[in-house]
Amino acid sequence: MSESNEFVRQVAEKKYEFGFTTDVHTEIIEKGLNEDVVRLISQKKGEPEWLLQFRLDAYRYWLTQTQPSWAHVHLPEIDYQAMSYYADPTAKSKEGPKSLDEIDPELMKTFDKLGIPLEERLALSGTAVDAVMDSVSVKTTFKEKLSEKGIIFCSISEAVREYPDLVKQYLGSVVPPKDNYFAALNSAVFSDGSFVYIPKNTRCPMELSTYFRINARNTGQFERTLIVCDEGSYVSYLEGCTAPMRDENQLHAAIVEIVVMDNAEVKYSTVQNWYPGDAEGRGGVFNLVTKRGDLRGVNSKLSWTQVETGSAITWKYPSCVLRGDGSQAEFYSVAVTNNHQEADTGTKMIHLGRNTRSTIISKGISAGKSQNSYRGLVRVGKHADGARNYSSCDSLLLGSECGAHTFPYMDIHNNTATIEHEATTSKINEDQLFYCNQRGISTEEAVGLIVNGYAKEVINKLPMEFAVEAQKLLSVSLEGTVG
């Protein structure tokens, strides 16, 4: 169809809105990875001996492993010596920024431009932000206000200095350094990310969020986030990410660990919009992420919601270990791939406690020449009496050159379990488009409308401001993909 070629061309010319770079003095350590680099990162952060040892153990284990290749993506052999592992855009001030006056105005401008004002009076009402650029947290807002309730919200580097006992107790307890190849790499060289601790019986009064920005060239970003929600508490946490447009690929290998105690509840939402590469598949971020929540307490709840529109390659399976009796977990996902993007994403629900429940709702949307895979595991352990899982995986194809794949795994060791799985694959319907056209709605807008309708179940799970953003993002990511 000549018309669809025309649309493909239009997509190729589509602009990535966050592709600018920030011109700021950045201290970047030399390229390459070895024990000295691991020691240097630890030293720069002024870390205690145990953490250096944690990193070195992870590094030595990583050396013995090879890059996994089971995912349905074409991840090249990454040259780990060709990138730098630490870039500090705040390097001018020795101690790190103390007040806003000390932050480079260029950095402030960057985050303003991204819609994340770091001045509290300008901030989105009810949202506290930890802003991370490259390897360093630039600023965390509303820290003092939150601390009145005993809530700790700061960068992980600061947490290591200020709350070493808490960090030592929980770091690596959900995702051990030897969990997988990229987890080992992250554990060796992680730089910044957020730390959240919600004390007992506290409802966090604001949305907490972290905004990750990659800026420096040839640098990997190794985010590390740790959230601990103590008994009877609640927190809603959001994560956003963008990166400049560059011809070479950049690596973002993150670990997020969440610990949920008795009767506590955590909602974790992600809007991932890393640079996806250009229409020919040049550049873009490799997003290789291990996210896991440990529902340690009885009746604890954890909900992952993700809207994945960016990255050249996504390798990400936010998972839940349902350890506590009566714990409940949810995974809601929309993954959009366009052009040459490849996404292999899904979840793992590990039922260990009694009467545990999990829900998986996954919506994949593929366009262009992209490949979009859902990969999920539901495991029910021997003692997990009365476990229930409901999974629903839908794929929507736009155009005829893309692919959608579903790889559901089930591993059930208890015959009282109730497991349901539904899956559908559909193409965007010509009749729907024509019906919209006939009512005066352009094809472009109709695709946005239909895709947003398709993803609504997931979008509805996001906090309101982010739901609006996500809707726009979905429409923009797919602009002009249907002829």
Place this chain on the structure above:
Amino acid sequence: MLKIENLHAKVGDKEILKGVSLTIRDGEIHALMGTNGAGKSTLSNVIVGNPSYEVTAGSITFNGQDLLAMSPEERAHAGIFMSFQAPIEIPGVSMTNFMRAAVNARREAQGKEPLKSTDFLKLMREKRKLVEIDQKLMNRSVNEGFSGGERKRN
């Protein structure tokens, strides 16, 4: 005025319209009757620009404008409206959102500002009474759970 002259159209390889001419002046109501397969639906679909149909010869003008050169949405903006025999469902898209998108698309084509939410809801209340569609349907997804009659009026 809608003017159709010597219209030929086919679906796939099959020619269905073989030289239709018809003039409808302002204010006139016409009913087309014919046996199954005579081409009534084909003619309607060609007028609104359904891409499944290919026009091989002839012309259609609407108030002097060449309809065949216009996209389906441009024809809709010009005021051509088709009541579908079996309109399709659009899951997850509420009637309210769908109607607002349609109304505002037409307003944009006419160079008008999009309607504010409150004005739109008011307009929808008025028009809904006219076609006797229940308020409850407005929060449902497009055509989902509509009866046959309700769909045709949508």
